[in-house]
Amino acid sequence: MIARVAITIADQAADDLYQIYxxxxxxxxxxxxDGAEALLDALMVTIHGLADYPERGPVPPELEALxxxxxxxxxxxxxxxxxxxxxxxVTIALVADSRRDFASLLQKRLLSAR
Numbered sequence: 001m002i003a004r005v006a007i008t009i010a011d012q013a014a015d016d017l018y019q020i021y022x023x024x025x026x027x028x029x030x031x032x033x034d035g036a037e038a039l040l041d042a043l044m045v046t047i048h049g050l051a052d053y054p055e056r057g058p059v060p061p062e063l064e065a066l067x068x069x070x071x072x073x074x075x076x077x078x079x080x081x082x083x084x085x086x087x088x089x090v091t092i093a094l095v096a097d098s099r100r101d102f103a104s105l106l107q108k109r110l111l112s113a114r
Contacts, residue, residue, distance in 0.1 A: 004051045009092040012109065016095040017043060046076040050083065050090050062103045
C-alpha cells in the first residue's frame, strides 16, 4: 500500500484560493456547476488527490530550466497548482490562472522566498 503524504497549504496559496473564489463569486455567484463553491470544491479535490500520488505532477518547465526539481505542478484548468514535494510532505505554494506570466510569478513568489 502506498503511504499518504501530508498536505499543507501555505498562507499565500490559501490567499490565492480565496481570491479565485471571490472572483468567481462576483462573476457567477456561489451556486451551480460553474459557481464559486463548485470551483473551490474542484480545486480542493485536485489538491487533496496529491495525498495518494504526490509525484504525479511534472516539474514546472519554468523551474526545471533553473534546475529546480523539487517543485511540481498539477492543473485544474485554467489554474495551475504549484507545490513543493519534500519527503512525505507536500506544501501547496501557489494557485494561479495559467494564463498569467508564470515565469515572473514563480520568480517573485517561490524563488525570492529562499
